Each structure stands twice: as structure tokens, then as C-alpha cells.
Amino acid sequence: MAFDPIEFRKSFSQLNEKIDGRPLIYFDSAASTLKHNEVCERINLYNKYEVANVHRGAHSLSQKGTENYEWARQKVARFIGASDDNEVIFTRGTTESINLVAATFVADQLKAGDEILISSLEHHSNIVPWQILAEKTGIQIKVVELDRGEGFSFAKFLNRLNDRTRFVSMLWYSNSLGCRLPVEKIVEECKKRDIPILIDAAQAPLTEKINLKELDCDFLCFSGHKMYGPYGIGILYGKAAHLRQMPPYQGGGSMIDRVSFAKTTFADIPQKFEAGTPNVSGAIGLGKAVEVIEALDFSGAHKHVMNLRTNLIQELKAIPGYTIYDFPSAKLAGVVSFNFQGAHPSDIGTLMDQYGIAVRAGHHCTQPLMDELGVSGTVRVSLAPYNLDQEVEEFLKVATRMGEFF
Numbered sequence: 001m002a003f004d005p006i007e008f009r010k011s012f013s014q015l016n017e018k019i020d021g022r023p024l025i026y027f028d029s030a031a032s033t034l035k036h037n038e039v040c041e042r043i044n045l046y047n048k049y050e051v052a053n054v055h056r057g058a059h060s061l062s063q064k065g066t067e068n069y070e071w072a073r074q075k076v077a078r079f080i081g082a083s084d085d086n087e088v089i090f091t092r093g094t095t096e097s098i099n100l101v102a103a104t105f106v107a108d109q110l111k112a113g114d115e116i117l118i119s120s121l122e123h124h125s126n127i128v129p130w131q132i133l134a135e136k137t138g139i140q141i142k143v144v145e146l147d148r149g150e151g152f153s154f155a156k157f158l159n160r161l162n163d164r165t166r167f168v169s170m171l172w173y174s175n176s177l178g179c180r181l182p183v184e185k186i187v188e189e190c191k192k193r194d195i196p197i198l199i200d201a202a203q204a205p206l207t208e209k210i211n212l213k214e215l216d217c218d219f220l221c222f223s224g225h226k227m228y229g230p231y232g233i234g235i236l237y238g239k240a241a242h243l244r245q246m247p248p249y250q251g252g253g254s255m256i257d258r259v260s261f262a263k264t265t266f267a268d269i270p271q272k273f274e275a276g277t278p279n280v281s282g283a284i285g286l287g288k289a290v291e292v293i294e295a296l297d298f299s300g301a302h303k304h305v306m307n308l309r310t311n312l313i314q315e316l317k318a319i320p321g322y323t324i325y326d327f328p329s330a331k332l333a334g335v336v337s338f339n340f341q342g343a344h345p346s347d348i349g350t351l352m353d354q355y356g357i358a359v360r361a362g363h364h365c366t367q368p369l370m371d372e373l374g375v376s377g378t379v380r381v382s383l384a385p386y387n388l389d390q391e392v393e394e395f396l397k398v399a400t401r402m403g404e405f406f
């Protein structure tokens with residue numbers, strides 16, 4: 001069925017909320033999307049009637065819980081085109097997934113002087129774990145600097161690669177600017193040189209279909225809360241051969257084969273990386289979120305978001321006083337970042353809130369990128385398929401009057 005934003009909105013009860021008596025206009029979906037009602041209901045059902053700890057339970061509720069938990073893994077594995085369900089590890093989200101790879105695969109394989117290559121667009125979660133590791137090991141971090149034209153330049157990436165580059169970790173879509181990295185070309189180049197690569201796909205699931213059969217990166221991660229799903233759950237995809245060879249990330253229950261004081265052996269993947277009681281309701285909620293996305297007219301939904309974005313940017317560009325940080329790329333996420341002369345981004349955020357419009361203001365966890373742009377922060381509008389033309393118009397009404405306030 002063709003995508004209908006009005007129909008789709010009905011599945012997000014939060015959109016009926018009012019902020020100081022005004023209808024909520026939610027333009028902060030790059031931080032967290034709203035939760036789809038089917039996701040909320042599925043989690044509620046689990047918590048009300050189905051709770052039981054998974055794995056090893058002899059009773060039927062535990063077995064049912066395990067089935068549902070593994071159903072969610074299978075859902076995610078198919079959603080991303082993984083060839084083996086066991087290549088999907090449940091984590092707390094993108095941040096934990098990157099930390100896991102840093103502390104295991106990369107810590108194990110790289111030595112002082114080896115280089116990890118990232119880009120200037122990275123979220124802090126794809127910078128700080130490498131810095132912590134570099135501090136301990138003498139590994140070097142190299143950065144593909146911002147390109148004023150494209151945001152990310154493949155030519156600059158090639159220039160930064162050398163025979164000391166031993167790991168590449170890059171985002172797919174910039175959460176601050178919305179531009180896309182040419183991940184296919186990046187992965188292909190890494191494969192040619194035998195360099196393992198991690199893709200931070202936190203902003204990808206609503207923008208682009210993820211198909212690992214084509215992308216074929218070594219690791220990939222995302223978070224449930226940015227795709228209509230719950231907080232506290234996300235995934236790390238890793239090639240089975242890597243995951244099997246990696247040391248465990250955390251020790252504890254569930255991740256072992258046999259424990260004795262003399263020697264402990266570990267479970268096979270994925271359990272080896274899921275120490276402790278897992279977030280069962282979160283995983284089931286994520287599985288449901290995947291079903292919601294799969295049931296959508298995906299390209300129609302993205303086209304709708306792009307129309308909103310194009311309209312918003314064009315109108316904003318026509319108003320004096322705005323600087324828009326727009327780096328066009330082949331595809332874009334529904335993000336618009338801007339500043340208004342003489343106004344602090346957080347003051348604009350507070351002003352917008354008075355009109356019921358939820359935007360984000362600040363560095364968006366990309367301080368090095370803000371440094372390269374020469375600003376302390378920006379105002380970020382992030383659009384999702386449940387947003388409407390009328391909401392963009394309401395936003396533009398306030399944006400047009402910005403000069404009256406500052």
C-alpha cells in the first residue's frame with residue numbers, strides 16, 4: 001500500500017500529546033524516534049503475561065521466552081541480510097556495540113603504531129572508544145577531514161589509507177548533517193586491502209534498506225530507539241568467523257560453556273557476547289519494530305521525508321540570517337542543521353519548544369565536527385515518516401519571525 005503519513009501517524013499515540021496546549025510537533029527523530037504502538041503493545045504483553053528468564057528454563061514460559069527472544073534475533077538477521085542468525089548479538093545499542101568491537105577484536109589484533117581510520121563526521125560513540133583504546137595501546141587514530149563540498153570525500157579517504165591502516169570505522173549517515181557516506185565504495189576499498197571495517201548504521205534503518213549480502217562489511221551496528229523500537233536494545237552484527245575468534249567482552253552467566261576454578265570455557269556465538277540476563281522485552285520490541293518497518297512502503301516513506309526536508313531547506317534558505325549546514329550526498333537522512341545569526345542554538349530550541357516544536361540544539365555528540373564547522377553547535381530538525389507538511393509550515397512560521405526574537 002502507498003505510504004500515507006496521516007494513516008501512519010495513528011500508530012504513534014504520543015503525537016496526540018500537547019506541549020503547553022499546542023499540538024506536539026516532533027522534529028527530534030534522529031535522537032530517538034517515537035515508539036510505534038504495536039511495539040509498545042508487544043512489550044506490554046510480554047511484561048504482563050509472558051515474563052520468564054530465557055535459556056535453561058525447564059518450564060514452558062521460559063521456553064516461550066527463549067523462542068521469542070530468538071525470533072527477534074532471526075527477524076533482525078533477515079532484516080539486515082545476515083547469512084547466519086548467530087551473527088546478530090544483542091547489545092544495549094550502537095555505543096555498546098562499538099565499545100565491544102574496540103575492546104575485543106581491535107584490542108586483540110592491533111598493536112602500537114597501527115592505525116584506525118574514522119571520519120570527522122563521527123558521533124562520539126565512534127571516537128571515544130578508539131581514544132580509550134589508543135591511550136592504553138599506542139594505536140593511532142586517523143581522521144578523514146570534513147570536505148567543504150561533499151561533507152565526506154572519497155578521495156580524502158583514499159589519501160588517508162596507508163599500509164598502517166588496520167581498521168576502519170565509519171558512520172553511514174551523519175546524525176548532525178544528514179549526509180551519507182559512500183559505504184559501498186569504502187567497504188570495497190577496505191576489502192581490497194584486507195582491512196576490517198565497521199559501519200555505524202545508527203541513522204540508517206529508516207532511510208535505507210540494509211543488505212549485508214551486498215554491503216558485506218565486517219561489523220555493523222544500530223539502536224532500537226532510532227527505529228520505532230525501545231531503549232536499551234540494539235545490535236552488533238559481526239561476521240561469524242570474526243566473532244568466533246574474538247575474546248569475550250564481558251564475563252558472567254549465559255556466556256559460558258563450563259566454569260571451574262581451574263579453567264572456564266565459553267559458549268559459542270551469539271551467547272559468548274551476551275553475558276548476564278538479556279533485555280528480553282527489548283529484543284522482542286526490536287523484533288516488532290523490524291516488522292513495522294518491513295510492513296511499510298519503505299521508499300514511499302523515505303520520499304515523503306525527503307519532500308519535507310527539501311521544502312524546509314528551500315524555505316529556510318530564502319529567509320535572511322540563516323546558515324544551513326547542507327552537504328548534499330547521493331541519499332540523505334531527514335536531517336536539517338542550521339544556525340541563526342546572533343542566536344545561540346539552545347535559545348532557538350527553547351523558543352521552538354514554546355510553539356510545541358521539539359528540535360535538538362547543541363553539538364549532537366559530534367563536537368569534533370562542530371569544531372570543523374567553526375561553531376559550538378547547531379539547531380537540528382530531524383524528520384520522520386510520521387511528520388507532515390503542515391508541521392513544516394508551522395515550523396517555518398516561527399523560523400520566519402526569528403529576527404523578532406534575537
Ligand SMILES: Cc1ncc(COP(=O)(O)O)c(C=O)c1O
Pocket residue numbers: 030031092093094095096123125126171173174175200202203223365
Ligand atoms: C550516527 C550515530 N552513531 C551512534 C549513535 C549512538 O547511539 P546510541 O546512543 O543509541 O548508542 C548515534 C546516536 O545518536 C548516532 O546518531
